[in-house]
Each structure stands twice: as structure tokens, then as C-alpha cells.
Amino acid sequence: MKLLITKGAAGLAARVLAALALLGAAGTALAVQSRYNLAPPVTQIAREIHALHWMMLIICTLIFVAVFGVMFYSIWKHRKSTGAKPADFHESTKVEIAWTVVPFIIVIVMALPATKTLVAQKDTTNADITIKATGYQWKWGYDYLKGEGEGISFLSALSTPRDQIDGSNDAARTANMTYLMEVDNELVVPVDKKIRIITTANDVIHAWGVPALGVKQDAIPGFVRDTWFRADKVGVYRGHCYELCGRDHAFMPIVVRVLSQADYSKWAAAKQKEMVALKDDPNKVWSEAELLARGGPVYAANCQACHQANGQGVKGAFPGLDGSKVVASKADQIAILLNGKNAMPAWRQLSDVELAAVATYTKNSWGNKFGAVLPADIAAARR
């Protein structure tokens, strides 16, 4: 049996080298969409991870087949029912050394290419564009910090309609190929540029991960981490939040749209113009009717999931807003919007106008008639 192992080890080493060579040559041929493997890679790191995984899978399968070949042979040959007589041997130091040393060597062989890729994954220096991704409960915020597009800033939330999720529109859900993988504002980056993603969070730990790009990084409140990618193909790549973060953990996807350099420049210029236009005039005097109209969509995008469209909440879980004492009080409602409470997150990241609008909306919808809240009220409370 010892001879078998030695021969197997040498044969294994040869096969490993052959497999790696084959994979190196195959390269992008691996990008065949399969339900059984990692996402087709569009970065060099993702390609290296594919290759590493193939190497591991092949080595482990070969060892598995060898070991269990031996075991099933033994089960067939050394059965009492066919008259086998048990031998008496029960130890061999030589054999123990052999099957300690050989796996040890195999493990070292595996670790070498992994080390190379890991060191490359960590090198976030000299990025062309730096973008901060902030995890919120339950959406992402993107801030373009450095490089072309600097200053662009927006929130990115799930755009799949609620009725597809809760079962009132199964037909639409079945037809929706990007169900739970679509957002209102996609993260847009240029192709062939090194993009550094800085991750942080507003509340609990989230994680920013996009399989096709080969990246995943925890987003930790109060701390900054980073990762990077260089996409070598134009396209749309979808990812998810990968750290349990509360009730809508499954409902805050990531969509990265990689454009050609020319298209990206066009997008960046247009987005910057749009942001200026969307910015609320700080001198504007808001009427209650305007705030009410503005507040409806804010409520639908942020509050409705828990407090429901009819303001009734969910018994035992989320308080109703219709007739609520907190909603009736100006100070209490502003405090809970800014600071959160238990399962309700803080909403500081919304603007003064948005918070004033949604407060006015809840104060004057359903059976409520509790007056308006002005952006100045929110601004005063923030201090």
C-alpha cells in the first residue's frame, strides 16, 4: 500500500502541473456560464480565483477517488461473508510518516499560488477611481471620492416592486430575470481602470460583494476597509449584501455597470449635472402641499416595507403610524427619525427636505391631521 501512495503522489504532482498549465492557456475560455461553478470572471483576480478553485477541485477529487477506491475495494474484497479472514497488523511507523509527510507537501503546493493571488487582492494602491460604498439598513450609498466623476453621490436601493416579492404578482416575478438584482441607481465605472472600493457602514455590519468581479469586503460601522477591481469587459455585474444585517438583508443588491471610457465620461458629466439640478434650493419656502407631495415617494421607498402603505404597521413588530402618538408629536417624531429606536434604523442620511416631507406626509395621511414639519425644523434638531 505504501508503494501505491508514493506512485500516486508523483503522479499527482505531474497532474497538478499539467492542470495548471492547461488552465493558464484556457484563460478566458473558463467564462462559460454554468450553474455549477463560480460566476464567469471579468477581472484578472476573478480569473485567478477560478483557476485556484479548479486546481483544488481536481486535486481533491483525485485524492478522493484514490482513497475511496481503496476503501470500496476493501469493502468488496475483505468481507466476512465471502470468507475473508482478518489479518492482525495494527501499526506501522513508516506508513504513518508517509501519510503525514505527503499530505503536508500537497498542502504546501496548494498554498503557493494562493499566496500570490491573496497578496495581489490586497494591493489597493494607485487606483484610477476611488468610490466609497456605505452599507445602510437596507440599501447602499455610493460616493465617488477621487478620480473622474469625483463628487457624484447617490443612494442605490432595490427596485424590484414589492408586489413581486410578497406574492401578489407571481406572474411578474417569474418573468423578471433580474428579480432582486435590480436597483434604482447603478454603480457606474469605466472598463480597464483600477477601481478602489472603500467600504463602511451606517449601522450594522454589511458586506459588499460582486462575484463576477471577484470581490467581497465587509462594511463595518465606524471603520473603513477597502478592496479593488479592474474590469476588463463592458457589461452589467450583479452582487449582493453578504453579511446578515437585519430583516431586508436579502433585499439590498449591488449592480455595477461597466462602461467604455467614452461612455463613462458622458455618464459622469450628465450625473454631475443631474445632482446639481436635484439639489433642493436651500432658500426655498415649502408649503404643506408641496411637502406632502414630496413625502409620498420618500415614504414608499423607505418606510412602507415596515409601516405598510396603509400606515397600519405589523402587529407585534412595527407600530402603526395612523393615530400614533409619536407621529402626533413634532419633537418625538423628529427624534425617532434622526436617531432610530431598536429595530428602526436612524434616517440621518436623508436630506432635511426629505425628512421634513416624509414627516409631513405621515402627519397628514390616513386619519392623521397633525400639521407640517419644515426642513428648518429638521436642521435645527440635527445640531
Added chain:
Amino acid sequence: MSAVPHGTPGTAVGHDDHAHDHPHGWRRWLYATNHKDIGTMYLWFSFAMFLTGGVLALMLRAELFQPGLQLYRPEFFNQLTTMHGVIMVFGAIMPAFVGFANWMIPLQVGAPDMAFARMNNFSFWLLPPAALLLVASFFVPGGATAAGWTLYAPLSVQMGPGMDMAIFALHILGASSIMGSINIITTILNMRAPGMTLMKMPMFCWTWLITAYLLIAVMPVLAGAITMTLTDRHFGTNFFNAAGGGDPVMYQHIFWFFGHPEVYIMILPAFGIISQIVPVFSRKPLFGYASMVYATASIAILSFIVWAHHMFTTGMPVTGQLFFMYATMLIAVPTGVKIFNWLATMWRGAMTFETPMLFSIGFIFVFTMGGFTGLILAMAPIDIQLHDTYYVVAHFHYVLVAGSLFALFAGVYFWLPKWTGHMYDETLGKWHFWLSMIFFNLTFFVMHFLGLAGMPRRYADYPMQFADFNMVATVGAFGFGLTQLLFLYIVIKCINGGQKASDNPWEARDGGLEWTVPSPAPFHTFDTPPVVK
């Protein structure tokens, strides 16, 4: 004797236990100090917890049968995944192994009972109140904790009173484990029969000796982590709150310093059981006994220096990632040694394939698959893609279900004749094995593909491309769950009757001292220690 039902383990008719005047009725169980009775109670408790945790799993798999939220709000789904994990780890697997320890260690070392019989009673009776706290936490405002069985901060700070109940329950469970471990270590070190040196001791005792040290080392660490969570929640501390100067990642370090040895706590006794069974059914001594002891000890020691392989994406420096990657990959070496030794035990033996042997071979086969996916996950670059995906879920269910649980089943079938005095129904046992193997693989093999394709863990709903394999996994899960009811039937049927078992029904040669006492084992055994040559 009429108060005690016929066939109850440990009550062989004709034994002179009347002279000891041990209690009957409910007092026998509430005041139990007998290691066999306490072992029985641990095993029944753990099986009840196993069924409870299983129901939670079927509930969550029902939601995952199709995309969309058909059954529950997502926060309740998170409660199900969390409590399934907590109950299975702390309520089912760990107490089951302690039950085996209680029943078998005194018998195997030739001792009359455990070293601290009354503390043993307390260790067990802490468990039902803790279990009650866990189950009851579903019914308080806000429901059970929904932070995952790992209870990461700061999400844990947002949970309602169900979280505090879980923390309290975990403290109680931890205390029980620590006391049990003290008992096991003292019994093994001090009460072995004359002539039984440590290197003559059965492997099951060795694995439990090492496991008990692991438990004493790390249960207090978990207690620390959850106490800091408690004070962050209620007493104004900021251990894990960055805004107050703390660090959420520190929770992960502390938790996983417990958590990684914990998973070895759940598998080393399984290795011990397999090491008892394979030699008996191969009719050949265990190959490489000394190596098996050293390999077990190596695994235990290495388990203390690999914890951050659960944290590869937290942003630690690359040197840290490399260290933990190398250390984790190293554990494959002693684990492989054990697999090879079992194979060498079988080689040129004369094997028969009764149910204990089927589960043992099944264990070796399927646990090894889990070991390989663990090695793949140990490669940090690959882990970046697979962390927090269903690939991890597949990996740990392979090692915990096809590993720990199958070993527990193997041990039950192996020792049921000793406990009850009857042989179990062999045909039904084989059905239980094959159905479990098939449905287990149906449920969890496809999860490897889901993880590779990028499906995250702890998701109540998922995109369309993950639908097919989720449907398969749910069907498999229900099949697996129903099959365990067959196991319950087999055990009850065996307790109530069946072919009478001899002292040594498996004809073990040098199989251990338990095969030298009658079946069922009398209430008191080895009042006089045997002499071991």
C-alpha cells in the same frame, strides 16, 4: 420494581439493587446520580432538541422552496435560521455527545460512576430550563433573536428581549458543559481500572478527554463575548460600538476564538465513536492507535490558532490572512492521518455491515467530502468568493450532519443492545441509514453549486437563477426530516422488546470493558474495578 417500566435501561431484573434502595418514579430521574440514568436523560433531551431544531429547519426550507416571500416576514425567517443553529449546536449535538460520555466512559475505564455524581445531575438538569428559554424566546415581543447563531455585533444590539433570553440560555448551557467537562477529565484521569494506562484507554475516552479540555478553555470565552453583548445592549458599554470607541470586529475575534474549537468539540467525540466501531466490525484492531491519539491532540491544539479563517473578509492585513490560511490548511494533515488509519483498520479485515458499520463508513465517506470543502474554503482567495454563501452552509452541514450526527447514529445502534438488552431491528436500521444518506446528499450537495454561483447565506428570498437547486434542497430536507421519525420508532421499538442481546452481541475482540458486563448493563457496574492486562 413495579414503578419502573419493563425494559427501561439499567434495570436488569434479578440484580440486587433493592439493597441500595435507589429511588424509583420521578425521584429516580430528578435526583439521578447514576451515570447510566443521566446519560439516558441527556440522550432523550438531545433527541427532543434535534427534532425541534429540525422543525425550524423545515420551516425555513419551506419558505425557500420558491423565490418570493410566501410564508413569513423576513425578520421571522431570520429568527428561524438563528434558532435552528443555536438549538442544533447547543441543544442537540453537544448534549448528545455528553450523553454518550456519561453512559460509556465509566463503563470503558472500569469505573463505578462519574467522579462527581451530584454535579453530574446538576449539569443535566440545567439543560431543560435553558431549552425552555430558547423556545420561549419565540413568543416574547420581537420574537427570538434573529442575528444568526453567531450573534454578530452590532446587529445583536438591535434585537429585542429574545436576545437576552438566548444570552441567558447560552450562559446556562456553557456552565453545564464546563461542569460536565470537569467530571469527564477527573473520571478519566483518576478512576481508570488498575492496569489501564492512558495509552491502553479506548479511543472514545481519549477523544472525550481532549474535547473536555477544549470545552473548559473556550466556553468561558463565549461567555465573555455574550456578556459584553449584554452590557452593550443594556448597561451603556461600548465594547462593540465604534461610536463609543469600541470595535465590532473584536466580537468576531472573541466569538470565533470560541467558535473554532467549538466545531472540533463537536467532531472529536464523533471520531472516537467511529474508532470504536470500525475495528469491531472489521474484526481487526484499530490501526495506529498511538498516531490516532497524537492526531487528535494535534487537531485540538491547531484548533486554537485558526479562528480568523471565519473572518477573511473583515479587512485584516494580508499577513494575518496568510497566517490563518496556512494554519487552517495544516489541520488537513492530522485529519487525513485519521482517515487513513480507519482505512488501514478495514484493510484485510473481515467486515460485516450492520447498521453501526454502515453509518461509520457513511461517516468516513461523507465527512471527508466536508473536509475537502473545508480545505477549499481555507484558501483565502477562494474564500473571498465563497464567504457567507451557501458553499459554507454545505460545508458545515456535511461535517456536522454527515459527520457528527451520523457518528451519533452509529453509536446509538452500536450501544443500544448494551443499554436496553435488546437488538434493534436491523432491517429498519438499514432503511434509516440509506434514506438518511440519500436525502442528506440531495439536500446539501446542491448547496455547493448555489454557493459557487454566489447565493448568500441567511437570505429569506433569492434571485431566479437560484430557484432550481433551492427546490431540490427543500425536497431533500423534508425527506431527511421524515426519515428521522423512523429512527425514533426504531429506538422505542428496541427499548420495548426485540431479540435478547448477549454481553457482547457484536463479538468484539478486545473491544472494551463495556462488552464484559451484561446487556442491559446493570444499574451498578464495576463496583469492584476489573484488572486490565
